[in-house]
Amino acid sequence: MTILDGKKTSADIKAEIAEKVKELKAQGKKTPHLAAVIVGNDGASKTYVGAKVKACELVGFNSTLVELPEETTEAELLAKIEELNNNDAIDGYIVQLPLPKHIDEHKVLLAVDATKDVDGFHPTNVGRMALELPTFLPATPYGVMELLERYKVPTSGKNVVVIGRSHIVGRPMSILMSQKRAAGDATVTVAHSRTANLKELTLKADIIVVALGVAEFLTGDMVKDGVTIIDVGITRLDDSSKKSGFRLAGDVHFESVAPKASFITPVPGGVGPMTIAMLLKNTLLAGENRA
Ligand code: NAD
Numbered sequence: 001m002t003i004l005d006g007k008k009t010s011a012d013i014k015a016e017i018a019e020k021v022k023e024l025k026a027q028g029k030k031t032p033h034l035a036a037v038i039v040g041n042d043g044a045s046k047t048y049v050g051a052k053v054k055a056c057e058l059v060g061f062n063s064t065l066v067e068l069p070e071e072t073t074e075a076e077l078l079a080k081i082e083e084l085n086n087n088d089a090i091d092g093y094i095v096q097l098p099l100p101k102h103i104d105e106h107k108v109l110l111a112v113d114a115t116k117d118v119d120g121f122h123p124t125n126v127g128r129m130a131l132e133l134p135t136f137l138p139a140t141p142y143g144v145m146e147l148l149e150r151y152k153v154p155t156s157g158k159n160v161v162v163i164g165r166s167h168i169v170g171r172p173m174s175i176l177m178s179q180k181r182a183a184g185d186a187t188v189t190v191a192h193s194r195t196a197n198l199k200e201l202t203l204k205a206d207i208i209v210v211a212l213g214v215a216e217f218l219t220g221d222m223v224k225d226g227v228t229i230i231d232v233g234i235t236r237l238d239d240s241s242k243k244s245g246f247r248l249a250g251d252v253h254f255e256s257v258a259p260k261a262s263f264i265t266p267v268p269g270g271v272g273p274m275t276i277a278m279l280l281k282n283t284l285l286a287g288e289n290r291a
Helices: 006-026 043-059 075-087 104-111 123-130 141-152 170-178 196-205 254-260 271-290
Strands: 033-039 063-066 092-095 159-163 187-191 205-209 225-229 235-238 246-249 261-264
Touching: 006 043, 006 141, 033 043, 033 271, 043 141, 043 159, 043 271, 063 075, 075 092, 075 104, 092 271, 123 170, 141 170, 141 225, 141 271, 159 170, 159 196, 170 205, 187 196, 205 254, 235 261, 235 271, 254 261
Parallel strands: 033 063, 033 092, 159 187, 159 205, 205 225, 225 261
Antiparallel strands: 235 246
16 A cells, blocks of 8 residues: 655655746746735634745745735725736735635636636636646646656546535546546546445545545445545544644545555645645746746
């Protein structure tokens, strides 16, 4: 069984990006600049955004953190987005989700200039991804593809079951793995909350991408020997033995699934760190495109 080590792989990718930034600086070219917008005080969101800004510093990017209060109106946020769209210093930016309930998320994502949409959530970029045109791939599925490719996990002709059909993980994951590309060429089934007989499907799967957000959902009796497991889930479970008061759990019951797996991602240290590395990769691309 091989652990797909997202921590190490993301460190490798960050080192490659840092090298590239050094070259850009030596050539007197512009340093890539990522901005992140966060609205409100959600603890997990703040942690994610903080990690993204820190990662920028690590690779030598410029970064700007825009923190807006919970009571920010939709109009105020849209005005901020307009400002970022028009700011030539910023190559790419993200709006951390979820947004407070009084703000229409869809309206906000549509307002982001697609050429700066390094999260790859704008309909233009989702369409370009589906059509296999150059674009910003959504960071989490992109990270999974990169992990599969770098570990040379065989995917061509394999049966893949993706559990979850969200716009940011499950759906793009299923599109990418079915395409003619590295870590693609698979036969993909998308399972979701209305799927009947999920276990029948997972027992036949060569690769299972689990992204439903239910802690330790996939258990050993649901998978066949030799399966490859990609665990995207992150759930905070109360744990009084931890200083933070919680521990992170994936969607996979690691103890029962890992002994049957040929490749498996851990949580934490699997898909999570890859997501940030791919956001940096998209920002580098945004900078190159603007130059
Ligand atoms: P979501 O809530 O938007 O979607 C969950 C999906 O799971 C839905 O499509 C739903 O139909 C499906 N589902 C729910 N119950 C099911 C069941 N019993 N059987 C089959 N399918 C079921 O979630 P999301 O945004 O895609 O996130 C999923 C998980 O991945 C969460 O734990 C989230 O925190 C995590 N996540 C991690 C990263 C990362 O960087 N590692 C990034 C994004 C999301």
